[in-house]
Amino acid sequence: MGILQNRKLLAAGAMAAMVFGASATFAADAFDLSPEQTNRLRVEKNDKRIAEVPADFKFVQDGALTIGISTSGHLPLHDYASDSKTVIGYDVDLAQALADSLGRDLQLVSVAWADWPLGLVSGKFDAVISNVTVTEERKEKFDFSTYRKDELGFYVKADSSIQAIKAPKDIAGLKVITDAGTNQEKILLEWDRQNLAAGLSAIEVQYYDDDAVKDLAVQSGRADVVFSVNATQAYSAAINGKTKLVGTVSGGWPISAEIAVTTRKGSGLAEPLTGVINDLIASGDYRKILETWKLGPEAIEKAQTNPPGLPKSGS
Template sequence: MKIGSKTISRILGGIAVIPLGLGAAVALAANTLDLSPAQPARIHAEKSADAIKALPAGFRFAKEGTLTIGIHPWIPPISTYATDAKTIVGFDADLAQLVSDSLGRKLELVPVAWADWPLALASGKFDAVISNVTVTEERKAKFDFSSYRKDQLGFYAKSDSRIASIREAKDIAGLRIITDPGTNQEKILLEWDKQNIAQGLKPIAVQYYDDDAVKALAIQSGRADAVFSVNAVQAYQAAKEGKTKLVGTVSGGWPRTAEVAITTRKGSGLADALTTSLNDLIKNGKYNQVLDKWNLGSEAIHKSATNPPGLPKT
């Protein structure tokens, strides 16, 4: 699917994403970030004695001396294919490298379709999944989690917009906002609007577009004031094009906080070691370096947790 054509919305990891074909994803990223297969600037980490010590006794990895990670390449900056159309790059791939380094193991990334990762993980095809998986209470019944990033939605306005901040419901009163139908962001937007109207504030005008080019034109021409959608994707586009700016973020699980996490087999014991690894990476700064590399600094967490509270069952 090429940029400017109609897009199809689907829910991935508890948030809405816009899938792009390989060619479109590569074209979108080629001028801003290194998508080469070699990844010469990939950040590495030292071994973590604490993380290695936290590995469960007798734990059997999928492959000797290797940390095998399942990953679904879907869109930059989270994960996508390099210019060779087979090497996986992006934030999740870089985080997987840091974790494998800290455990003193080689990294092997195994591409997997989103619908297939639960069964593949349960069967032992790989040791863990790093693929933008949001922690939910339903998933916690079957898997363990080590949190590593906020699940965030973002408000983006034209770079020279007078809108400086959107943090709560009253900030959107009277605005014209583009969002994605049938998603968490639409639900949040409509709930905020309902609250505003009940308090006597001006209603919003919600706009929906199937075409990314038309959406961008609406913002740049002044027909819409802001876009409310997946933060990671919009942050990447803002960095690439320089035409929009972040004016506010909201948890993808609002009013609850939602987090994205490394996913492991339930009861395997690997989650505690991965959580220890992540907290070491947070402390030594490597974690934030990788976030900043992919323009995702606003989604940083201060501490990783094993099996944090997840979004409730619906």
């Protein structure tokens, strides 16, 4: 498959640290990273959706919508603000709009990715907004209200001659960075298999643990393309202007996949939340929230409750 394992060198790490430091300065200019979040969109109470919440639904806190959310550093989705204690990002802005619509205060609870299922089932929060993809296996235990495409993006150096990547043939012979043990790696290796079967050149797959070193590899020409989560790459491109998007693929390729607000199975909260999201789509507020964090390409046309999800392994 032409797989090349790359290891970080001390010199590369030092140079990457300088790149990362510069990017942090640009981030403050391109996005509001303050704890005040004065530009955060607020919406009016939605009496229709409030009436749809089952009368017997027990919110974790009176007068609040409690959301479990990751606080790890993955802007534009979620991270700490410049005060290192206030959580900001697209996920927070969406959570605020949902809380406003239901006439409730927003209460955030930090939760590690591995812990959100237990936290939700045990009643620590009313819902989870933490980049959770709808899958058939998860639907057995949880309900979902979709709000964003699960998109993977191909990014190249800003002045690269590569203009578009839409199909396997477009990456034949290229040096492509991706993430080990992920859906994007599976997709990339399948595209490589198809290319080889068609007599095209093999992809050279590269792996890096450090985003700054990954960026340095692209800027220096040691790699042609980065194939990874679109949201975080879009953020990076927006703050430093050194890379550009040349194509997207669903995280569930060859089928589509969507990210969703996750609630307890059968709690009755999913349908009202789906309705709120569709109302935000209709009003244009949904798009405004996405654009605040440069996530316009990940917009969905309609929110759905428990749509078909990614199939179980082996099915």
